[in-house]
Amino acid sequence: MKNLYSSVLLAVLLFSGCTQDQPLPDSGGLAGTYRTNGILDPSCVAISDDRQLPTLTIRKESDGSYQLTRTDFIPNKRTMSLSKVQVEPKSDSLVLFYQDQKIGHVTVRTWPKFEGKKVKDTTSPVLFVNYNNPDDQAFLFYIGYRE
Numbered sequence: 403m404k405n406l407y408s409s410v411l412l413a414v415l416l417f418s419g420c421t422q423d424q425p426l427p428d429s430g431g432l433a434g435t436y437r438t439n440g441i442l443d444p445s446c447v448a449i450s451d452d453r454q455l456p457t458l459t460i461r462k463e464s465d466g467s468y469q470l471t472r473t474d475f476i477p478n479k480r481t482m483s484l485s486k487v488q489v490e491p492k493s494d495s496l497v498l499f500y501q502d503q504k505i506g507h508v509t510v511r512t513w514p515k516f517e518g519k520k521v522k523d524t525t526s527p528v529l530f531v532n533y534n535n536p537d538d539q540a541f542l543f544y545i546g547y548r549e
Contacts, residue, residue, distance in 0.1 A: 432489060432496060432508065433462045436529050436546035441514050443545045449476060458529065458544045468498075470531065472542050482542050484533060498531065505542075506531035513547075 436458040440447035449455050454475040461469045468487040474480050488499045498506040508529050515524040526547055533542040 432468065433460050434548045435459050436544070436548050438544065438546035439516055441516075442528065442547070445543075456544065458531070458546055470498075470542070472544055482540070484542060500533060503533075505533040506544075515547075 438446055438455055438457075439452075440449070443456075446455055456472055456474045459471045459473070461471070463469055463485070465486075467485070468489060469483060469485045470487055471481055471483040484500050484505070486500070487505070490497045490499065494509060496508040497504060498508075506529065508527050510525060511528045512523055512525045513528060514521045516522075524547075529544065529546055529548070531542060531544045533540065535541075
């Protein structure tokens with residue numbers, strides 16, 4: 403009986419739905435296109451068409467800095483960019499700086515991801531950017547995951 407109980411317990415542990423956390427990208431792996439949804443960014447909850455959700459593209463520059471470009475599609479297509487963004491790796495995150503001001507970070511989080519009509523808990527790196535400069539009337543806010 404003990405062997406049966408031990409075997410069943412071992413089988414449950416081996417076949418349970420454990421998933422490994424995805425590691426943070428290194429600063430070189432930060433580049434790419436990021437997407438969002440109404441759960442990550444509540445300001446997008448009224449947008450029903452995924453193709454109209456804002457995107458953020460991060461491009462690595464030749465000097466090692468990054469360019470962040472947010473593209474909005476509603477009400478009209480428009481973009482906002484920040485150049486010369488620096489990245490500083492920390493033990494549990496990547497921290498983003500613009501003009502020596504911390505503007506965001508990338509951390510591993512568990513969040514609900516929509517796949518059709520299903521919602522699946524996903525653990526992956528999530529990007530958070532919040533830049534506001536009233537002098538330039540510049541504002542860039544984004545929460546998303548890399549495609």
